[in-house]
Amino acid sequence: MTVEVSLQHRFGAFSLDANFAAGMGVTALFGPSGSGKSSVINAVAGLFRPDAGRIAVDGEVLFDSAGGIALAPHRRRVGYVFQDARLLPHLSVEHNLLFGRWFRRREAGAAAVPFDHVVDVLNLSHLLGRHPGALSGGEKQRVGIGRALLACPRLLLMDEPLASLDQARRHEVLEYLDRIRHELRLPVLYVTHALDEVMRLADQVVLFQDGRTVSQGAPADVLNLHREALDGLGDEPGTLLETTVVGHDAGYGLTELRFSGGRLRVPRVAGATGDPCRILVRARDIAVATELPAASSVLNVLPARVEALRLLGDAVEVRACVSARDNDGAVNRADAAGIDHPTTLVARITRYSADQLRLTPGTDVFLLIKSVALTR
Numbered sequence: 001m002t003v004e005v006s007l008q009h010r011f012g013a014f015s016l017d018a019n020f021a022a023g024m025g026v027t028a029l030f031g032p033s034g035s036g037k038s039s040v041i042n043a044v045a046g047l048f049r050p051d052a053g054r055i056a057v058d059g060e061v062l063f064d065s066a067g068g069i070a071l072a073p074h075r076r077r078v079g080y081v082f083q084d085a086r087l088l089p090h091l092s093v094e095h096n097l098l099f100g101r102w103f104r105r106r107e108a109g110a111a112a113v114p115f116d117h118v119v120d121v122l123n124l125s126h127l128l129g130r131h132p133g134a135l136s137g138g139e140k141q142r143v144g145i146g147r148a149l150l151a152c153p154r155l156l157l158m159d160e161p162l163a164s165l166d167q168a169r170r171h172e173v174l175e176y177l178d179r180i181r182h183e184l185r186l187p188v189l190y191v192t193h194a195l196d197e198v199m200r201l202a203d204q205v206v207l208f209q210d211g212r213t214v215s216q217g218a219p220a221d222v223l224n225l226h227r228e229a230l231d232g233l234g235d236e237p238g239t240l241l242e243t244t245v246v247g248h249d250a251g252y253g254l255t256e257l258r259f260s261g262g263r264l265r266v267p268r269v270a271g272a273t274g275d276p277c278r279i280l281v282r283a284r285d286i287a288v289a290t291e292l293p294a295a296s297s298v299l300n301v302l303p304a305r306v307e308a309l310r311l312l313g314d315a316v317e318v319r320a321c322v323s324a325r326d327n328d329g330a331v332n333r334a335d336a337a338g339i340d341h342p343t344t345l346v347a348r349i350t351r352y353s354a355d356q357l358r359l360t361p362g363t364d365v366f367l368l369i370k371s372v373a374l375t376r
Helices: 037-045 093-103 115-121 137-150 167-183 195-201 219-225 228-232 351-357
Strands: 003-011 014-022 025-030 052-057 060-064 078-081 155-159 187-192 204-209 212-217 238-249 254-259 262-267 276-282 286-289 300-312 315-322 343-350 364-369
Touching: 003 037, 014 037, 014 204, 025 037, 025 167, 025 195, 037 052, 037 078, 037 155, 037 187, 078 137, 093 115, 093 137, 115 137, 115 167, 137 155, 137 167, 167 195, 187 195, 195 219, 195 276, 204 219, 212 219, 219 238, 238 262, 238 343, 254 276, 262 300, 286 343, 286 351, 300 343, 315 351, 315 364, 343 351
Parallel strands: 014 212, 025 187, 025 204, 078 155, 155 187
Antiparallel strands: 003 014, 003 052, 052 060, 204 212, 238 254, 238 276, 254 262, 286 364, 300 315, 300 364, 315 343
């Protein structure tokens, strides 16, 4: 199933120009607040009519300004999780959860989510008899997520659905959303400006800036190419890596990961050998050395070559290319077969350190990765 979106709309001085396609799995519409992400999924849902454009799901046209087509929201067969839950106040939690099923006939072959499973994962069993007025904001949002999933939509729209949840419930719902993206075989347009949600859930990313879609593709490809997007969101810059689990060291509680530049040892993560693991290596977590440390507590030392330097006030951003090499510079044959593609990591060090190390483009260095932000 493919979702095609091409639309243009003007809101006073703000212009929206979105063009992208999404398939099965989670497509994160990512970017700063006010960049047009929520407006896009509102247009897909039929909650407003764009000035121009075309929206289609699995070949069925939902909106086409040129052809005069604009299906009513209830005919689009989409589920929507809003930033606020928008529950029906006169219905109990149980009846709110089941509301979509009462009025939307499940299509042949559509994935059904068991009611009890949704209730269990979202921790709603003790709330089923209550009404929305007796719920907290986080509880209301969990009910809204469950209602959308139980409606068996062909397309799920989610507008920052985790924003109102506490950390424990947020982690719990992330676990569930991660599972259903495989189980339901459903395209999801997921609006967020939270990097950890993108890392955990996104199969692809559509990056928005100032009302325009500026890039689309795999999360690592988009976010590593547009690192300024993270700075704009208040997130620390870093490099997103797609890695594979090599094995675990139960004695020391470590996991070894392989990526296109070599291997990393990190605090133990769940997963079997061969499983994918997406990680973020933050710029502040990388130290730079021009000589191989004789002894160090740092577990990960990667040979690299400086590609570029960028002055940022009293700091310097160092872009360095690593590949599957041992510390003596020889190719590591265990990692080179089929994966020895250059990977660029970004470190942020003081301007004093950069001057003391006499760093210039072409300088051979060692990157010492002190810690890694992990999300699977």
